[in-house]
Amino acid sequence: MTGGPERPVLYLIACGGRPAGDLPDLAAYAIGQGWDVCVIATPSAEKFIDPGRLAELTGHPVRSGYKRPEEPDILPPADAFAVAPATFNTINKVAAGISDTLALGLLNEAIGAGQPVIAVPFPNQMLARHPAFTASITALREWGVRLIFDPARYPLPVPSQGESGNALFPWAALREELDTVLADLKRGR
Numbered sequence: 001m002t003g004g005p006e007r008p009v010l011y012l013i014a015c016g017g018r019p020a021g022d023l024p025d026l027a028a029y030a031i032g033q034g035w036d037v038c039v040i041a042t043p044s045a046e047k048f049i050d051p052g053r054l055a056e057l058t059g060h061p062v063r064s065g066y067k068r069p070e071e072p073d074i075l076p077p078a079d080a081f082a083v084a085p086a087t088f089n090t091i092n093k094v095a096a097g098i099s100d101t102l103a104l105g106l107l108n109e110a111i112g113a114g115q116p117v118i119a120v121p122f123p124n125q126m127l128a129r130h131p132a133f134t135a136s137i138t139a140l141r142e143w144g145v146r147l148i149f150d151p152a153r154y155p156l157p158v159p160s161q162g163e164s165g166n167a168l169f170p171w172a173a174l175r176e177e178l179d180t181v182l183a184d185l186k187r188g189r
Contacts, residue, residue: 004122006034007034007035007036007126008034008035008079008080008098008155008182008185008186009035009036009037009038009075009076009078009079009080010030010037010038010039010078010079010080010081010082010178011015011038011039011075011078011079011080011081011082011099011106011110012026012027012030012037012038012081012082012084013039013040013041013042013081013082013083013084013086013090013103013106013107014039014040014041014042014045014048014084014085014103015042015045015051015083015084015085015086015087015089015090015103016042016043016044016045016047016048016087017045017048017085017087017122018048018085019084019085019120019122019169019187020041020045020048020049020075020084020085021048021049021050021119023049023084023168023172024050024053024054024057025171026082026084026171026175027039027058028055028057028110029175029178030178031057031058033178033179033182035055035178035182036058036076036184037057037058037060037175038058038060038063038075038076039051039054039055039058039060039061039063040062040063040064040079040106041063041064041103042064042087042090042101042102042103042104043064044089044174045064045103046064049062057143060074060075061075061151063075063102064101064102064103065101065102066102066105077125077143078106078110078115079115079116079185080115080116080117080118080181080185081106081107081110081115081116081117081118081181082117082118082119082120082174082177082178083103083117083118083119083120084119084120084122084169084174085120085121085122085169086119086120086121086122087121087122087123088121088124088127088130089124090103090104090107090127090135091119091121091123091133091136091137091140092132092133092136094107094108094111094119094134094140095135095137095139095140096136098151102126108135111143111144111145114144116146116181116184116185117144117145117146118145118146118147118148118174118177118178118181119140119146119147119148119149119172120147120149120169120174121133121137121147121148121149122146122157122169123156123157124155124156124157124158124159125151125156125157125158125159126159127159128151128156137149146177146181148170148173148174148177150170153170154168154169154170154173155167155168
């Protein structure tokens with residue numbers, strides 16, 4: 001573990017979606033469980049998050065862009081990653097190996113390094129049925145990405161209606177998976 005034996009480092013990747021506004025609660029939970037949390041935002045996530053609040057909570061600045069090569073890295077290296085919410089775009093780009101943002105680059109490196117990655121895809125109902133998305137979900141599962149994706153249990157948003165209706169982001173399932181990864185890291189897996 002790079003964050004030390006007591007405080008492994010979790011990179012919390014925020015993508016563009018309303019659930020990203022709830023990340024302070026997840027970050028506070030993870031910190032309480034023993035994680036050192038750093039937040040990385042996609043450019044679209046910046047519309048939904050409060051970087052100042054997240055930086056204050058985590059003790060680390062929120063990053064969304066690549067640093068210049070001569071600049072030191074301001075975040076500790078990650079031991080694990082959680083993507084919440086993971087958009088249609090992010091899921092498909094990671095499955096295709098595209099690294100056109102800092103968040104995607106870090107996720108692709110993590111998959112290549114065999115690091116734990118948890119992703120919570122949250123597209124709308126129609127996008128979830130798109131053949132590219134279903135193929136991406138299959139590929140990511142085969143590569144060992146821990147996906148929390150069960151539209152029957154956690155209903156997805158209806159197109160053009162945001163998250164109204166029965167949409168349900170699976171925060172409890174994500175917390176459970178974070179606890180499992182943390183326990184595995186502490187056991188040296």
